[in-house]
Amino acid sequence: MEKIRFGCHSFLNAKPIINYLLQKKEYKDKIDLFLGSPSEISDKLLAAELDIGFIPSIEFLKNDNLYLLPDFSISAYGKVMSVLLISEKEIKDIENILLDTRSRTSIVLLNIILKKKYGITPSFITPLEGGEKKRYDARLLIGDEALEFTYEKKGKEAGKIIDLAEEWHEITGLPFVFAVIASRKKEVPKQFLKILKESRDRGIKNIEEIAEGEYKTCNIKKEALIDYLKNRIDYFLTDKEIEGLKAFQEISFKKGLIETKYDFTFATAI
Incomplete structure (x- = not known):
């Protein structure tokens, strides 16, 4: 070989x-x-x-x-803990979201869930556009950072937290x-x-x-x-x-x- x-x-x-x-x-x-x-x-x-x-x-x-x-x-198959949307506002009131561009799948999944379940189409901001310096309503958090946020309870005061894989499973009944x-x-x-x-x-x-x-x-x-x-x-x-x-x-x-x-x-x- x-x-x-x-x-x-x-x-x-x-x-x-x-x-x-x-x-x-x-x-x-x-x-x-x-x-x-x-x-x-x-x-x-x-x-x-x-x-x-x-x-x-x-x-x-x-x-x-x-x-x-x-x-x-x-x-x-449900809650994954490592792909999260974290918002200070009610989901229906979100106007813009700071993305993590390392995972393009998570961005598309986020888009689907927000449109299909919540009926919203917020604007997306990337770090390359200076997003971290701008004011944003919510943030897509992925990978090890999301795990720390979930398991170590760093997000308990963050407001609304959505696990995207869990949302997908609730909508489709299928694994993501x-x-x-x-x-x-x-x-x-x-x-x-x-x-x-x-x-x-x-x-x-x-x-x-x-x-x-x-x-x-x-x-x-x-x-x-x-x-x-x-x-x-x-x-x-x-x-x-x-x-x-x-x-x-x-x-x-x-x-x-x-x-x-x-x-x-x-x-x-x-």
Whole structure:
């Protein structure tokens, strides 16, 4: 097998999938692992700087030249704790929101929920536009920062807090798929899939060990990390996750958030 350039986001929820890739020397001879934000991974994959990447689901839905790897995702069946809308106002009164642009999927999901459930279309501000210096009514918080906000009760005085995955599940009854693994080529080496599956399965079995190593470098208690990684995140891509991904595609298309809708094409193992 030629060495695979594989990109994965560096948020905590990916640790059970990549932890053993980082630890095992024999994996390093076969996989060149790049860590970055979800949007960075997507950009590098589309620019052919990566062969395979764990990318935001919205980026997969926008690009019909990518192939979906079976059996892998970052999904949630309800409250996820790491993708939040935090508002000082009642939701119906929000006029503008400061975004976190590292996760494009979360931005589209936020747009859908605000339109579909609350009937509002606030303006969005990004940090690049000087958003953090402007006054805003609400803020999209994602990743490890959102986890600290949730588990360590830093947000208890913040006013309204909405968990976007929980809102999606209430609206659709389906899991929300935040990220999938996609390939630029239809054919993917069996050995790569075997290594990735082995890494994920071992990671899931050893979440307590992963939490033990991670909590010392973040502001989240070990017990909270275990709850998040074990009970809030799903790491597979079953028929149910595919159904959730297709629902996300359908709603995004109808609301004009993606330009086209196409059938998913799965990568094949060789």
